[in-house]
Amino acid sequence: MELTILGCSGSYGGPNAGACSGYLVRDGSTTVWIDCGNGTFGHLQQHVAVEDxxxxxxxxxxxxxxxxLYGLHVMLRYALHRVGFPVYAPAGLEQHLGTLVDGDWGGTFSWHPIDDTQPVTIGSMTLRFARTDHPPPTYAVELTADGSRLVYTSDTGPGWSVAAFPPGADLVLSEATYLHDNKSAPIHLSAKEAGAAARDANARRLMLTHVWPQLDPTLIAAEGSGAFGAPVILAEPGLVTAV
Ligand SMILES: [Zn+2]
Known part of the structure; x- marks a missing residue:
């Protein structure tokens, strides 16, 4: 599997191509877009044709x-004339986000609810989900393909950890919104908490993402590396990593 960072800015867009959360995961011809935060659709098109x-x-x-999602909807519906494009999301998101399109998605999407009881197969990948410690129903994602395993924490407070999945993931992509001594909200992790959780789950490698834009990312990396016990990777738009 291969992971491409489309955006990694925490909670709001930052300067210098600072798109919010978005990731592309590929295995052979299976290409899955995970989280379509603001700014990520433009970046996605630099890496893959939307048709693919x-x-x-x-x-x-x-x-x-x-x-x-709104940009994807317009392109699929009016430029590519696609129907039934698969979207996996927490139950109710179709209606919740549908308020901005007056409930008219035009059949563009085929909606599949996700939860922490049912694995999902997408092409050559198996996905499992775990409900995190974050106010709206939020699911961390484990992707397995071709003998390798990626765990993405999505957003979470310290009441959930990557240990919810089996230990020893090849790569943990963890949110690390804050520095530990200046945590302003309990619904996110500090870099220290992200590093410690990945260490406890025996992650082989750790990449930190969703960093608050006003923070110095080198401080986040240093704090995360200290807690993880090995150097962490800092996500940045366009970064491509083998899982
Ligand atoms: Zn969130």
Whole structure:
């Protein structure tokens, strides 16, 4: 599997191509877009033709993880004339986000609810979900394909950890919104908490994302590396990593 960062700015867009949360995961011809935060649809088109997308997964209803769905809807519906494009999302998101299109998605999407009881197969990938510690129904995602395993925390407070999935993931992509001594909201992790959780789950590698834009990312990386016990990778738009 291969992971491409489309955006990693925490909660709101930052300068210098600072799109919010969005990730592309590929395995052979299976190409899955995970979270379509603001700014990520433009970046996505630098890496893949929209015609070649297999599915979209939305982890929760916060705007920085889902609002580029509207751009995808317009392109699929009016430029590509596609119907039934698969979207995997928490139950109710179709109606919740549908208020901005007066409930008229035009059949563009085929909606599949996700929860932490049912694995999902998308092409060559198996996806499992776990409800995190974050106010709207929010699901972390484990993707398995070709013998490798990626765990993405989505957004979470410290009441949930990547240990909800089996230990030893090849790559954990964890939110790390704050520095530990200046945490302003309990619904997100500090870099220290992200590093410690990934260490406890025996993650082979850790990448930190969803960093608050006003923070110095090198401080986030240093704090995360200290807690993880090995150097972490900092997400940045356009970064491509083998899982
Ligand atoms: Zn959120």
């Amino acid at each position: 997308l297999t599915a979209l997964v939305i982890t929760h209803a916060h705007p920085d993880h889902c609002v580029d």
